[in-house]
Amino acid sequence: MKSSLDGMAPNWRQRLTLPRGMRDAINGVDFNRFRFWLQIFFFVLLVYGGFTGLNLGNNLPTFSCGYNQNGRPGVCYLLPLQHQLAMPTKALLGYASLTILSGLFIFFLWFIVLNKGWCGFVCPLGTVQDWITDLRVKMGARFTRYSQASFETLSWIKYVLLALMIVIPLGIGAGYFSHDLGAPYCMICPARLIIPTLALNFDQLVLDFSSPGKIVMTTLGAITTGLFLAGSFVKKRFWCFFCPMSAFHYLLSKPAFFRLIKDGDKCTRCGDCYTVCDLQIKEIADDVKNPQIMMDDCIVCLKCVAACPEQGALKATFAGRTVFESTEEGFIKRMEKGTRA
Amino acid sequence: MNGPFNSGKPVVPEPSPQSAGASPRARKPKEPLPFGKTKQAREAEKVLNHIVDDFDDNPKAMDYFYDLFRRVYCRGETIAPDGPLIGTTCIQAPEELIYAMGATPVRLCNGSYHYDQIGAEFMPSKSCSLVKATLGMLTSDDPVPRVGKLDLVVNPTTCDQKKKASAMMQDMGHAVFDLELPNVKESEASRVYWQRSVRSFAEEIRKVTGKKLTRKNLKAALARTQRAEKAFRVLDGFRKASPSIFLGKDAFLVVNAYFFDNLDNWCEAVERLNDELKIRYDNAVRAAQKKAPRIVFTGSPPIFPNLKLPLLIERAGGVVVSDETCSANRMLYDMTAVDEWLVNDMVDSLADKYLKPCTCPIFTKNDDRRRRLLELVKKFEADGIVYQAFAGCQVYEMEQRSVAKTLDENGIPMLYVETDYSPDDEGQLSTRIEAFLESIKTRKRMRQ
Ligand code: SF4
Ligand code: SF4
Numbered sequence: 094m095k096s097s098l099d100g101m102a103p104n105w106r107q108r109l110t111l112p113r114g115m116r117d118a119i120n121g122v123d124f125n126r127f128r129f130w131l132q133i134f135f136f137v138l139l140v141y142g143g144f145t146g147l148n149l150g151n152n153l154p155t156f157s158c159g160y161n162q163n164g165r166p167g168v169c170y171l172l173p174l175q176h177q178l179a180m181p182t183k184a185l186l187g188y189a190s191l192t193i194l195s196g197l198f199i200f201f202l203w204f205i206v207l208n209k210g211w212c213g214f215v216c217p218l219g220t221v222q223d224w225i226t227d228l229r230v231k232m233g234a235r236f237t238r239y240s241q242a243s244f245e246t247l248s249w250i251k252y253v254l255l256a257l258m259i260v261i262p263l264g265i266g267a268g269y270f271s272h273d274l275g276a277p278y279c280m281i282c283p284a285r286l287i288i289p290t291l292a293l294n295f296d297q298l299v300l301d302f303s304s305p306g307k308i309v310m311t312t313l314g315a316i317t318t319g320l321f322l323a324g325s326f327v328k329k330r331f332w333c334f335f336c337p338m339s340a341f342h343y344l345l346s347k348p349a350f351f352r353l354i355k356d357g358d359k360c361t362r363c364g365d366c367y368t369v370c371d372l373q374i375k376e377i378a379d380d381v382k383n384p385q386i387m388m389d390d391c392i393v394c395l396k397c398v399a400a401c402p403e404q405g406a407l408k409a410t411f412a413g414r415t416v417f418e419s420t421e422e423g424f425i426k427r428m429e430k431g432t433r434a
Numbered sequence: 435m436n437g438p439f440n441s442g443k444p445v446v447p448e449p450s451p452q453s454a455g456a457s458p459r460a461r462k463p464k465e466p467l468p469f470g471k472t473k474q475a476r477e478a479e480k481v482l483n484h485i486v487d488d489f490d491d492n493p494k495a496m497d498y499f500y501d502l503f504r505r506v507y508c509r510g511e512t513i514a515p516d517g518p519l520i521g522t523t524c525i526q527a528p529e530e531l532i533y534a535m536g537a538t539p540v541r542l543c544n545g546s547y548h549y550d551q552i553g554a555e556f557m558p559s560k561s562c563s564l565v566k567a568t569l570g571m572l573t574s575d576d577p578v579p580r581v582g583k584l585d586l587v588v589n590p591t592t593c594d595q596k597k598k599a600s601a602m603m604q605d606m607g608h609a610v611f612d613l614e615l616p617n618v619k620e621s622e623a624s625r626v627y628w629q630r631s632v633r634s635f636a637e638e639i640r641k642v643t644g645k646k647l648t649r650k651n652l653k654a655a656l657a658r659t660q661r662a663e664k665a666f667r668v669l670d671g672f673r674k675a676s677p678s679i680f681l682g683k684d685a686f687l688v689v690n691a692y693f694f695d696n697l698d699n700w701c702e703a704v705e706r707l708n709d710e711l712k713i714r715y716d717n718a719v720r721a722a723q724k725k726a727p728r729i730v731f732t733g734s735p736p737i738f739p740n741l742k743l744p745l746l747i748e749r750a751g752g753v754v755v756s757d758e759t760c761s762a763n764r765m766l767y768d769m770t771a772v773d774e775w776l777v778n779d780m781v782d783s784l785a786d787k788y789l790k791p792c793t794c795p796i797f798t799k800n801d802d803r804r805r806r807l808l809e810l811v812k813k814f815e816a817d818g819i820v821y822q823a824f825a826g827c828q829v830y831e832m833e834q835r836s837v838a839k840t841l842d843e844n845g846i847p848m849l850y851v852e853t854d855y856s857p858d859d860e861g862q863l864s865t866r867i868e869a870f871l872e873s874i875k876t877r878k879r880m881r882q
């Protein structure tokens with residue numbers, strides 16, 4: 094294949110602003126491989142970083158699971174948030190409101206840097222799901238998809254979980270529910286069982302029989318973890334679809350720096366992006382009106398950008414500057430690698 | 435002006451030369467003529483001469499294609515297929531599946547006036563020339579391109595005429611597989627339906643070739659078409675150059691060759707052409723005048739030898755810089771993205787590629803077609819659009835209104851031409867095209 098792409102498209106090349114070589118190198122990158130290694134880096138950081146004494150605080154917008162006491166370099170915000178909300182109502186209306194607000198603010202600051210890129214690149218539970226997917230592919234098994242109707246229904250679950258995660262602690266604080274429900278979302282979060290285990294801490298792998306509430310919650314946790322493992326094997330990013338962190342992120346995403354942008358004029362609606370999207374987001378291909386194309390289920394993994402053959406139809410921007418965009422050359426390079434592998 | 439097709443020959447169906455004196459319907463040659471003397475060969479020869487001789491300084495690498503057409507269309511040479519030969523009547527039949535299972539696809543859509551006349555007996559008088567010509571070719575004993583015996587014909591259920599042609603091809607003795615294509619392409623239901631159709635198509639090919647679809651052979655097939663798509667995209671990129679370094683008549687010929695040529699030879703030839711165009715680009719060699727109106731061609735597909743309209747445009751001093759037709763751009767532009775390189779995922783991804791970006795007018799909506807035209811005009815810095823509708827091609831005729839409206843709203847001039855394969859409207863068309871190009875030039879001058 095000797096024909097070189099350098100000869101092509103004299104016109105669009107001239108529009109580029111960054112040094113051409115740099116820009117081409119970024120856009121032509123073997124994206125999946127790059128992401129794979131970046132995910133490993135963050136996985137190691139968030140699951141084992143604590144062993145080095147690193148401490149990033151208690152307000153991380155990703156599943157740096159708090160139950161992984163020694164390994165975590167900081168705590169997933171959902172844990173302290175639920176504890177704070179479970180304070181007596183009186184306290185909540187008084188001094189504790191400041192604690193909550195300042196916590197939320199720090200969480201927000203962390204979050205807006207990467208937007209849902211926290212999910213696509215950083216979250217260890219997301220990464221575990223991707224590894225389970227890799228395992229399935231190695232075994233040659235195919236994945237499943239939801240029908241459009243189920244997709245639309247199931248898509249609500251994460252908001253319901255988010256609401257429960259707020260309402261139940263508030264109810265505990267107000268005395269309606271038992272403290273045994275603890276941080277209710279954490280009790281059912283697969284990360285509580287999986288992340289500490291990966292750091293060789295097996296404390297969470299038991300059912301807690303000390304009270305009826307704890308029996309129920311730890312049993313539910315075991316069930317969701319089982320579902321997580323089985324689900325991720327047949328459905329890409331199975332859990333992310335239901336994750337309340339994802340819902341939380343989406344509600345705060347308006348001012349984020351890191352964005353997924355679409356130029357509908359350049360889109361041929363070929364559906365390539367939709368084909369590779371782990372979250373089955375149809376709008377990524379079909380919506381040609383809305384430049385802010387990050388939908389609520391999106392994890393900003395940027396696989397769609399890497400799989401779009403149209404120059405500049407999809408891109409990731411940081412504070413308005415393009416950091417990675419779809420290019421014809423990059424697309425061809427990546428797909429050639431696929432057919433050759 | 436005497437155009438390339440206006441040979442002064444009668445245009446009403448005439449007895450074919452093989453059966454001089456007999457009724458026009460009796461086509462069985464008593465004394466077969468040498469191939470070069472047959473009507474279809476002479477028709478091809480004449481057009482080819484115009485394509486080659488009417489323009490100075492054709493790229494050297496185009497010789498491969500000029501030669502190929504001479505060999506196949508004028509001398510009746512056969513391109514030997516690898517394995518069974520599977521005819522397709524539309525770009526929607528995923529050829530990667532055919533290649534993967536060891537067969538060779540050949541696109542049957544035909545552009546010959548000679549076959550159009552023969553095929554007329556199958557269809558009502560006001561029908562599409564392309565469908566008639568395809569039927570005419572399939573019923574001939576000595577068809578061009580000489581594709582040999584077809585082991586299967588795949589007929590995607592697109593427009594009504596093609597749908598009804600299915601049973602006729604069957605009556606002629608061809609094995610026909612109706613590849614079920616949905617009429618709506620936006621819904622998820624249609625996508626799932628189509629993915630299923632494509633899977634049953636794969637099943638059908640397996641019956642013909644006896645080979646199983648595997649991860650390995652499908653990947654290899656994808657790599658082959660990928661190479662073609664890449665070569666096509668590079669070629670397409672050169673057409674953005676202004677002033678133009680490559681003409682549309684050659685671009686159509688190149689993609690028309692893809693219909694029947696050996697895939698690897700085709701890729702090599704296009705890659706050579708690209709290398710030459712790169713040199714031409716670097717040395718600022720021009721293929722047209724600096725101020726030549728830049729035209730995007732849309733509508734019913736020009737298929738050799740019916741390159742009437744593109745040739746008229748370029749002989750009149752315009753350049754076809756891009757097109758939105760299923761005999762060129764739409765055939766090779768879109769590329770398949772695969773996430774997991776397993777058989778199932780590859781097949782589904784292929785299905786998506788053949789359905790989702792398609793701007794064929796048989797679908798209910800044509801938003802994508804209109805958006806694509808606007809984008810092509812922008813990308814190729816075009817000055818206007820020529821819209822060809824074959825008389826009798828209802829879907830293209832019906833879309834004229836909405837396309838015209840969109841273009842009008844965006845200030846893009848359009849010439850709508852209703853025509854067919856017969857050469858007798860050529861004088862009148864040439865006047866209209868000249869006037870259209872002239873008006874574009876005036877517009878450009880006024881703007882400056
Ligand atoms: S949506 Fe997925 S990646 Fe994001 S926090 Fe939840 S589990 Fe992690
Ligand atoms: S891959 Fe690109 S061109 Fe294709 S539908 Fe997605 S955004 Fe549009």
Ligand code: SF4
Binds near residue numbers: 371374377390393394
């Ligand atoms: S839309 Fe794109 S970035 Fe979002 S989840 Fe899908 S592939 Fe990833």
